[in-house]
Amino acid sequence: MNRLEIIHGDRREDRRYEHEMDLRFTYEQDGVTYFGAGHTVDLSRGGVRFRTDTPPPQGVVAELRISWPFLLQNVCPLELMVWGSILTNDDRGTVLRMSRHEFRTCGQRSFVQATAGVGGSSILA
Numbered sequence: 001m002n003r004l005e006i007i008h009g010d011r012r013e014d015r016r017y018e019h020e021m022d023l024r025f026t027y028e029q030d031g032v033t034y035f036g037a038g039h040t041v042d043l044s045r046g047g048v049r050f051r052t053d054t055p056p057p058q059g060v061v062a063e064l065r066i067s068w069p070f071l072l073q074n075v076c077p078l079e080l081m082v083w084g085s086i087l088t089n090d091d092r093g094t095v096l097r098m099s100r101h102e103f104r105t106c107g108q109r110s111f112v113q114a115t116a117g118v119g120g121s122s123i124l125a
Helices: 111-116
Strands: 022-029 032-043 047-052 061-067 078-090 093-105
Touching: 022 047, 047 061, 047 078
Parallel strands: none
Antiparallel strands: 022 032, 022 061, 032 047, 047 093, 061 078, 078 093
């Protein structure tokens, strides 16, 4: 078997997941905070590729807030917070190398409101 036949496909260390989700981002440059919005192209354990009309410049540290498509306990909206540095900007999108990430709850509904409605009563009367 030819060696070229064995090596095929995406050989990156981290698997990429193609999924489009809305996002907002911020970064600072020369003491000024910049804001933008866009959507993800793909995500991996080590980074995020996204598209925006106003890409952050290569090398800056950015914070992404990605609107997560699933609810926590089927009630509470989540967002994925990602911090890292911008590696590239090209026709395929902007790539952020992730240094850390965490999920956060967001929205007006809290766990207290969600569990209060389970038994038929509500504290929001």
